[in-house]
Amino acid sequence: MRLMLIALVIALSPLTARAQTPDPQPPGPAPDPERPALNPFPAEQNWSFLSDSSKRTDFFDPAKYILFSRNPRLYLSLGFEYRIEYEYDDNWMFGAGPPDHGYVMNRVMPHFDFHAGDYFRLFSEFEFDYEDWRNGGPRPNIDEDRGDVHQAFLEIGPHASRPHGVSLRVGRQEVVLGSGRLFDNNEGPNVKLSFEGFRAIAEGAHVRLDLFALKPVENNLGWFDDVPNHAQSVWGSYLTVPAPLGSRGQADFYYMGLDTKSVTYNRGTAQELRHTVGTRVFRPIGKGFDYNWEANYQWGTFGSDSIRAWSVSTETGFTFDHLRFHPRPLLRADVYSGDGNPANQALGTFNPLFPRGAYFSPKTVPFFGPQNLIDLHPVLQFQVKANVTAAFAWNWYWRESTEDGIYAFGSGVLIDPAAASHARYLGNQGDLEIRWAPVQHTIIAFNFAGFEPGTFFNSLVYKAAPIAANIGLTFRF
Numbered sequence: 302m303r304l305m306l307i308a309l310v311i312a313l314s315p316l317t318a319r320a321q322t323p324d325p326q327p328p329g330p331a332p333d334p335e336r337p338a339l340n341p342f343p344a345e346q347n348w349s350f351l352s353d354s355s356k357r358t359d360f361f362d363p364a365k366y367i368l369f370s371r372n373p374r375l376y377l378s379l380g381f382e383y384r385i386e387y388e389y390d391d392n393w394m395f396g397a398g399p400p401d402h403g404y405v406m407n408r409v410m411p412h413f414d415f416h417a418g419d420y421f422r423l424f425s426e427f428e429f430d431y432e433d434w435r436n437g438g439p440r441p442n443i444d445e446d447r448g449d450v451h452q453a454f455l456e457i458g459p460h461a462s463r464p465h466g467v468s469l470r471v472g473r474q475e476v477v478l479g480s481g482r483l484f485d486n487n488e489g490p491n492v493k494l495s496f497e498g499f500r501a502i503a504e505g506a507h508v509r510l511d512l513f514a515l516k517p518v519e520n521n522l523g524w525f526d527d528v529p530n531h532a533q534s535v536w537g538s539y540l541t542v543p544a545p546l547g548s549r550g551q552a553d554f555y556y557m558g559l560d561t562k563s564v565t566y567n568r569g570t571a572q573e574l575r576h577t578v579g580t581r582v583f584r585p586i587g588k589g590f591d592y593n594w595e596a597n598y599q600w601g602t603f604g605s606d607s608i609r610a611w612s613v614s615t616e617t618g619f620t621f622d623h624l625r626f627h628p629r630p631l632l633r634a635d636v637y638s639g640d641g642n643p644a645n646q647a648l649g650t651f652n653p654l655f656p657r658g659a660y661f662s663p664k665t666v667p668f669f670g671p672q673n674l675i676d677l678h679p680v681l682q683f684q685v686k687a688n689v690t691a692a693f694a695w696n697w698y699w700r701e702s703t704e705d706g707i708y709a710f711g712s713g714v715l716i717d718p719a720a721a722s723h724a725r726y727l728g729n730q731g732d733l734e735i736r737w738a739p740v741q742h743t744i745i746a747f748n749f750a751g752f753e754p755g756t757f758f759n760s761l762v763y764k765a766a767p768i769a770a771n772i773g774l775t776f777r778f
Contacts, residue, residue, distance in 0.1 A: 322682060322692040323586075327738040333358070339742060339777040341382075341488045343412050344424050344452060344475060348378045349462065359741070361778040374462060378414040383407075386491075386773030395754065396765030404435035406444060406491045410451065422461035424474075426452040430491040442520045443490045449520070449527045451475075451495055460502050470500040473518060478511065478539045479553050479581050480593055481657030482614055482671075492520045494655065497529040511539040517655065532562040535654070537577075544582050547590070553581040555597075559654060564603075566650045567706040567719050568643035571604030575652050586629070588622045599652060607647040612637045612671065618682075626683040633680065639673025639702030640719075650705055661696060662732050668698075668752055668767075669716075669727065672708040675699040688738040698727040700757070707757070721761060728755035747772045 324340070333356060337346035351357055351366035352373035359365075367377040389403040412426035428451040432444035439445035452475060458468030475495050478484040487494040498515035514536040516529040537557035544552035557577045564573045579597025584590065593616040601608040618631030637651040653671040661669070661676065680694040700707065703725055706718040732750035739745065751768040758764035 322734045322736050323684075323690050324744065325684075325686075325688045325690045325736050325738040327741045327743070328688055329741065341486070341493075342475070342477070343380050343382075343414070343426065344454075346378075346380075346414075347462075347464070348414075349373070349376070349416070352376075359778075361742070364778070372418070374416055374418050376416055378416075380412045380414070380778060382410040382775065382777045384491075384773060384775040386771055388769065388771045390767065390769050392765040392767040395758070395761075395763040395767060397763035400436065402434070402436045405433045407431045407433075408491050412452070416462055419462045420458055422456040424452060424454055424456065425450065428493070432491065439522065441522060443492055445522055446492045446520050446527065447522065448524045450525065451493060458502075460504060465505050467503045468501070470502065471498075473497045474500065476500065476513065476515065478555070479595070480583070482595060483555075483557065483577065483579075483597075483654045483656060484539075485655055485657040487655075487657075494518070494520070496535075507543050509541045513537060513539075534560045546582055546592075547584060549587070550582065550584050553579075553583075553595075555579055555581075557654060559652065564652075565715055566603070566648065567640055567704075567715060568606075568648065569604070571606075573601065573603045573608075573652070575599055575601040575603075575608055577652075577654070586618065586620065588620055590617075590619050591631075592617045603648045606643075608649075609647040610638045610649050610651040612651050612653075618680075626685060629682040631680050631682070633676070633678035635671070635674070635676050635678075636701055637671045637674045639700060639705035641702060641704050643704075649702065650708075653710070656710060662694075662730070662750055668730065670708040670710040670714065673701050673705040674707075674727075675701050689735070691733070691735045693733050694731070696730045696732075698729070698755070700725045700727060717757075717761070722757045722759070724756035724759065726755035727757045728753050742776055742778050744775050745773070746775070 335350040335356065337348065348365045351362055364379040369375045369377065386406045387403060388406070409429040410426055415423045428446055429448050430444070430446045432439040435444065450473060452473050454470045454472030454474045456468050456470045459466030460468035473495050475486040475493070476484055477486055495518045496515035497518055499513065501512040503510045516531065516534055518527050519530045521527055535557060537555060539553065539555040541551060541553050544550040555578070559575045561573045563570060577597055577599045579595060581595035583593040595614045597612055599608055599610040614635040616631060616633045618629050620627060620629040638649050640649040651672050656671055676696055676698050678694060678696040680692055682690070682692040684690050703723060704719050706721065707716045707727065708714055709716055730750060730752045732748065735747045737745045748771040751766065753766050754764045
């Protein structure tokens, strides 16, 4: 059982929705401010500015804006992503897994975005995800989904064609809220996460409100067999407003409800109904000081027990834009509550819902999930050239409560129970990421991470120090 659970935590290790390292700028002149960034969120891109033919400067612009009539709001936008990555693991599963190995992952994601006037939009994105040469074959829900509909939603309302307004999205869709600490699309693995349901969006010049009722989509291995996970439902609201904490300061306020039919913690397995309220204050990265601080509280029921859990996450940085390489040192520090004595206390293990795995590592091997965890994480980001960015980081991990075990990403995956060790210190991890944009539409990235087990692992059988490396190419238009 322990071997299977360790396998699962490493299987979940690549979870990420955004690289921590900033995207490099490809060679050439600065892009038009109206031109959307070619990032992993095509459903949030608006290409209507290409109705002005003088703006069509890219080779792929004819595919980004296909006009159907004299009405500039009746158009079709086509897009495409291809990603290939080679990964290598050493001492996989702390030495408990199969021999060291490397494997290749391919991902193809075409999409179309049809606009019929100012108030109607149909967006769809397909996924074809494959893995080759991995010992033990593809990891379910992570490496391979031979072919399926990743997104397919109808959007009705003025926000469908304009940055400001109100709209309703109905269907299968990616949802990323805030910095993705609780709600993300998991960009890192081959297979991304989407949700099915309803989402209302109201956005003005300085305020945005999201209301949602959704089910996560199960990513199955076969052809067009992905279905909503009927054992789990999530609903809530997410509000962003200006905050009086220096220039460009903003604040988020949110509530999220989660109903899971069966989830496992150190104290056992049961149905869970959990409510989360929280706030986040942040100042976007730019010249000078930036911050991203978040705190939340959870309550509800776990079987016949009550729930009392919490977390505090911080990121504070400073960009020296006038210095060579534009260095940005930053410090992350986080605490995610763990369980106490199950005999006389409410469940204290934090549930991270659908977290952004890249919070702990740019790409590879975030060994622990954000439950019962304390981490201290200094990072240095810098820009070697305009088209080359890099980051170096180190991370130390401890258990928040020695009465609770350690967990993988997401909820319901216990790696080791509390009784496995009396130690609090889990270990430390170093990682390096380099991102290079050699030409337009293309990014090549290299990641390397190594983990040194701490005193928690001294009493365990499998405690070898794992390392992982990843090199990949992503092409988008």
